[in-house]
Amino acid sequence: MQPQPTLTPIAEILATGEEIRTGALVDSNSAFIAEQLEHAGVKVVRLNGVGDDLNRLIAVLKEIGERADVSIVTGGLGPTEDDLSAQAAAEAAAVGLQTDPAALASIEDFFRRRNRPMNRSIHKQALLPAGSEVLFNPVGTAPGFQLRIGRCWFFFLPGVPFEMKRMLADHVLPRVADRLGVRRGIRRVKTLSCFGLTESLTGERLDGLGDQFPGVRLGLRARFPEIQVKLYGSGLDAVQVAEALDQAAAWVRERLGDLVFADNGEPMEAVVGRLLRERNATLAVAESCTGGLISHWLTEVAGSSNYFLLAAVTYANEAKTRVLGVAEETLAHGGAVHPDTAREMAVGVRRLAGATYGIATSGIAGPTGGCSEKPVGTVCIGLAAPDQALGYRFHLNFGRRSMNKQMFALKALDVLRRELLGLAHTP
Amino acid sequence: MQPQPTLTPIAEILATGEEIRTGALVDSNSAFIAEQLEHAGVKVVRLNGVGDDLNRLIAVLKEIGERADVSIVTGGLGPTEDDLSAQAAAEAAAVGLQTDPAALASIEDFFRRRNRPMNRSIHKQALLPAGSEVLFNPVGTAPGFQLRIGRCWFFFLPGVPFEMKRMLADHVLPRVADRLGVRRGIRRVKTLSCFGLTESLTGERLDGLGDQFPGVRLGLRARFPEIQVKLYGSGLDAVQVAEALDQAAAWVRERLGDLVFADNGEPMEAVVGRLLRERNATLAVAESCTGGLISHWLTEVAGSSNYFLLAAVTYANEAKTRVLGVAEETLAHGGAVHPDTAREMAVGVRRLAGATYGIATSGIAGPTGGCSEKPVGTVCIGLAAPDQALGYRFHLNFGRRSMNKQMFALKALDVLRRELLGLAHTP
Numbered sequence: 001m002q003p004q005p006t007l008t009p010i011a012e013i014l015a016t017g018e019e020i021r022t023g024a025l026v027d028s029n030s031a032f033i034a035e036q037l038e039h040a041g042v043k044v045v046r047l048n049g050v051g052d053d054l055n056r057l058i059a060v061l062k063e064i065g066e067r068a069d070v071s072i073v074t075g076g077l078g079p080t081e082d083d084l085s086a087q088a089a090a091e092a093a094a095v096g097l098q099t100d101p102a103a104l105a106s107i108e109d110f111f112r113r114r115n116r117p118m119n120r121s122i123h124k125q126a127l128l129p130a131g132s133e134v135l136f137n138p139v140g141t142a143p144g145f146q147l148r149i150g151r152c153w154f155f156f157l158p159g160v161p162f163e164m165k166r167m168l169a170d171h172v173l174p175r176v177a178d179r180l181g182v183r184r185g186i187r188r189v190k191t192l193s194c195f196g197l198t199e200s201l202t203g204e205r206l207d208g209l210g211d212q213f214p215g216v217r218l219g220l221r222a223r224f225p226e227i228q229v230k231l232y233g234s235g236l237d238a239v240q241v242a243e244a245l246d247q248a249a250a251w252v253r254e255r256l257g258d259l260v261f262a263d264n265g266e267p268m269e270a271v272v273g274r275l276l277r278e279r280n281a282t283l284a285v286a287e288s289c290t291g292g293l294i295s296h297w298l299t300e301v302a303g304s305s306n307y308f309l310l311a312a313v314t315y316a317n318e319a320k321t322r323v324l325g326v327a328e329e330t331l332a333h334g335g336a337v338h339p340d341t342a343r344e345m346a347v348g349v350r351r352l353a354g355a356t357y358g359i360a361t362s363g364i365a366g367p368t369g370g371c372s373e374k375p376v377g378t379v380c381i382g383l384a385a386p387d388q389a390l391g392y393r394f395h396l397n398f399g400r401r402s403m404n405k406q407m408f409a410l411k412a413l414d415v416l417r418r419e420l421l422g423l424a425h426t427p
Numbered sequence: 428m429q430p431q432p433t434l435t436p437i438a439e440i441l442a443t444g445e446e447i448r449t450g451a452l453v454d455s456n457s458a459f460i461a462e463q464l465e466h467a468g469v470k471v472v473r474l475n476g477v478g479d480d481l482n483r484l485i486a487v488l489k490e491i492g493e494r495a496d497v498s499i500v501t502g503g504l505g506p507t508e509d510d511l512s513a514q515a516a517a518e519a520a521a522v523g524l525q526t527d528p529a530a531l532a533s534i535e536d537f538f539r540r541r542n543r544p545m546n547r548s549i550h551k552q553a554l555l556p557a558g559s560e561v562l563f564n565p566v567g568t569a570p571g572f573q574l575r576i577g578r579c580w581f582f583f584l585p586g587v588p589f590e591m592k593r594m595l596a597d598h599v600l601p602r603v604a605d606r607l608g609v610r611r612g613i614r615r616v617k618t619l620s621c622f623g624l625t626e627s628l629t630g631e632r633l634d635g636l637g638d639q640f641p642g643v644r645l646g647l648r649a650r651f652p653e654i655q656v657k658l659y660g661s662g663l664d665a666v667q668v669a670e671a672l673d674q675a676a677a678w679v680r681e682r683l684g685d686l687v688f689a690d691n692g693e694p695m696e697a698v699v700g701r702l703l704r705e706r707n708a709t710l711a712v713a714e715s716c717t718g719g720l721i722s723h724w725l726t727e728v729a730g731s732s733n734y735f736l737l738a739a740v741t742y743a744n745e746a747k748t749r750v751l752g753v754a755e756e757t758l759a760h761g762g763a764v765h766p767d768t769a770r771e772m773a774v775g776v777r778r779l780a781g782a783t784y785g786i787a788t789s790g791i792a793g794p795t796g797g798c799s800e801k802p803v804g805t806v807c808i809g810l811a812a813p814d815q816a817l818g819y820r821f822h823l824n825f826g827r828r829s830m831n832k833q834m835f836a837l838k839a840l841d842v843l844r845r846e847l848l849g850l851a852h853t854p
Contacts, residue, residue, distance in 0.1 A: 015474075018646045018657075018659075019646075019648055020458075020474065021461065021471055021472065021473070021474070022461055022462065022465045022471060023457065023458035023459060023460065023461030023462035023463075023465065023471070024458075024462065024648070024657075025458065025648075026453060026454075026455045026458040027453075027454065027457075027458065027474075028453045030450065030454075030476070031447075031450035031451075031452065031453040031454065032450060033450065034448065034449055034450025035449065035450035035451065036450075038449050038450065044448055044449060044450070045448065045477065045478065045480070045483060046448070046475070046476065046477050046483065046487070047442075047447065047448070047454070047474070047475065047476030047477075048473070048474065048475060048476075049457070049473065049474030049475075050472065050473050050474075051472065052646075053472070056472060056473065060473070078626060078627065079626070079627035079630065080626065080627060080630035080647055081630070081634075081645075082645070082646060082647070114824055114826075115822075116625075119627060119628055119631055120631075121627050121630060121631050122627055139826055139827070141627075160649070160651075162827070219451060221451075285740075287719075287722075291722055291723055291725070291726025291727070291731075292714075292719035292720065292721070292722025292723040292725075292726060292738055292740070293719070293723045293726075294719070295714075295718055295719025295722070295723075295740045296718055296719040296720045296722075296723045296832075298718070298719075299717075299718025299719060299720075299740070299742065299832070300718070300828070300829055300832075302793075302794055302795065302828060303795075304718075304742070305742050305743070308742050309742060309743045309745075309746055310739070310740060310741055310742065310743065310746040310750065311719055311738070311739070311740035311742075312737070312738070312739055312740075312750075313712075313719070313722040313726070313737060313738035313739075313740070314737055315726065315731070315732050315735050315736060315737065315738075316732070316736045316737065316780070318736075318781070319736055319737040319780055322779070322780075323737065323739075323750075323779060323780075352749070352750060353743070353746055353750075354745070366729075367729055368729065368730075401727070401729060402727055405723075405726070405727075
């Protein structure tokens with residue numbers, strides 16, 4: 001791979017697979033790759049998607065080979081008959097296919113280390129176009145490869161997002177940086193995660209950032225239910241870029257205040273986990289409407305067993321009284337969805353687990369179960385701390401059950417975060 | 428717009444805009460349109476995405492004009508300078524731009540009815556290529572238009588998803604059905620969901636399906652941890668297509684047996700929920716390593732409160748004894764990750780909730796916590812039924828904590844499914 005004459009190399013992305021062509025799957029890989037390439041100083045000019053059709057694959061590879069300097073292709077590297085990327089690449093480059101011994105060894109190693117039987121069709125994955133360079137896949141069986149077709153360097157990666165992301169970072173971006181001679185300018189990104197405003201309201205509050213900080217570009221990204229404020233800095237000097245980003249981040253914090261919960265991309269459950277650890281505190285959770293989602297999020301964080309003791313998903317009212325000790329009068333008086341019930345759930349689960357803190361949710365995620373007094377989207381959140389127990393009521397309806405569950409769960413964790421940091425509990 | 432000579436018209440989709448090109452936005456419009464067109468009997472062969480670059484827009488419109496019968500373009504219809512779709516379309520079709528009086532009237536009407544001031548740049552939206560037919564936008568200001576370029580009928584729609592969807596339904600699909608004379612060819616898809624084999628082993632077992640059933644094409648889709656076997660049927664007669672798909676599905680079931688858990692796309696938690704409802708049975712779950720994920724999945728199904736009573740996420744050993752009544756000797760003897768512990772957890776949560784069935788998980792999701800005797804990936808699953816209580820041990824390592832959690836959770840639900848259906852419990 002030799003340096004290209006163009007100052008800014010241009011790239012195209014190709015997503016392959018029947019699920020892409022037919023729309024059965026929304027192609028999020030291409031957007032991810034485009035963002036990374038743009039960030040690395042490569043200009044992405046076109047996205048392409050085709051199905052598992054050999055002739056169309058060959059045609060589009062040849063086209064891209066005439067138009068672009070670099071191209072990332074996802075999908076079609078698997079062991080089955082409809083995985084056609086290697087074959088199409090070989091035909092587009094007018095070379096043969098041959099078994100790559102290093103690729104075969106790495107596949108065999110992958111299976112050996114996991115004690116899994118290796119079936120014959122797996123060998124197909126080591127069959128690569130002659131002249132290609134294998135790209136090892138540290139997290140899956142299908143290796144990728146790099147091959148020149150026409151004027152363009154192609155990188156073929158798996159379609160599984162986490163494999164693709166790992167290989168893009170490990171193999172593609174360093175090669176693009178080294179050999180295409182980009183990244184001479186400095187590019188950095190800073191992410192501030194916030195919760196509590198819509199994307200458009202967040203954008204309004206940050207209006208004017210570009211005028212204030214000329215080297216910094218603002219991007220908003222909804223990672224429901226959180227909003228990520230992305231600050232893209234560029235310039236020729238690393239120190240200046242870092243300073244501009246820090247200043248812009250401080251400006252954003254001034255405008256968003258304690259709605260910002262992380263400045264390093266950490267999700268809320270990791271932030272809360274860190275705060276608990278720092279305080280040698282433990283947590284127990286009682287979930288009704290969130291159905292285990294808070295617990296699932298908390299346990300996605302490695303090491304969470306150090307502070308997370310117990311969750312009780314008490315979907316039935318009887319479980320609320322029997323397991324958590326919610327008073328029958330409380331349920332009879334206010335119903336399951338009531339700040340008093342949520343508070344008693346939090347107190348009950350805290351006591352049951354012997355934890356420092358307890359949080360609880362009870363609400364109506366929908367689609368049914370709402371009424372005029374308590375419409376879908378109503379959620380009550382309980383908090384039990386060593387010195388106090390509180391119950392809140394919010395209305396947060398996003399129209400879909402699974403979105404409401406996520407919003408309720410993040411709200412409950414944010415209530416705990418505010419308690420741990422001594423912040424005001426916004427209503 | 429005249430009927431095309433092809434039996435199945437072929438389509439391409441083009442998404443435009445800088446946010447598409449740079450990956451700032453994941454293009455979900457194209458997948459939506461592809462699905463709708465495929466369903467209407469049009470074969471989508473290619474997706475395209477370009478930025479707001481006039482020359483590239485013209486080039487890609489001309490290319491599509493040579494390749495496709497019909498094309499849907501999204502974005503670029505707004506009032507600002509970087510909205511270039513009409514201009515690019517006019518140049519690709521070699522016609523001029525002219526103000527469309529009907530489009531102008533509809534834009535003015537839109538503003539009048541909402542009492543919004545109309546600025547001059549809005550008029551640009553009524554400037555359409557000569558010879559195009561305006562497509563009214565009932566939910567926004569930018570009208571779309573229809574225009575022939577080369578051999579292809581293009582429909583230009585806004586990029587805002589809900590405007591695009593409304594106009595696709597109102598204007599595009601009826602015209603495609605009427606004028607392209609489609610729906611004569613029949614296309615159907617059948618999805619068999621299975622669990623227990625890798626994608627490649629599934630593919631091997633289904634080798635030869637295409638030879639056996641010429642009108643049916645096989646596609647495999649990994650929706651980790653399940654594998655979806657997709658059967659795509661096509662032909663001229665609806666009854667024949669349905670029969671061929673049914674026969675192919677039966678053939679697949681013969682080869683995959685009870686690894687198939689759904690033939691309608693239902694996820695495992697919905698299948699288990701239906702089986703519980705049919706038996707008037709209820710469920711309680713005790714989760715350790717799965718951390719609430721089983722419960723989260725179960726409660727994603729609307730109506731799950733009818734059968735799902737309680738989950739106890741007992742991450743700490745003390746919670747296992749205190750809440751679930753696991754004997755201290757059991758924990759001392761086998762440890763937390765042991766079939767006996769999992770069985771006692773299942774028995775305990777079943778009793779605590781007063782449920783018909785209890786299931787439990789205890790294992791090592793990683794990245795740490797493994798040892799040579801119980802490596803990362805070890806999971807013990809407990810099942811408590813009215814007549815028996817069982818404990819199993821499996822080893823299922825997929826290298827990442829979150830994947831292991833998913834695999835363990837699906838395995839536990841599959842153990843319950845097998846119990847409910849009276850199937851053998853595979854080791």
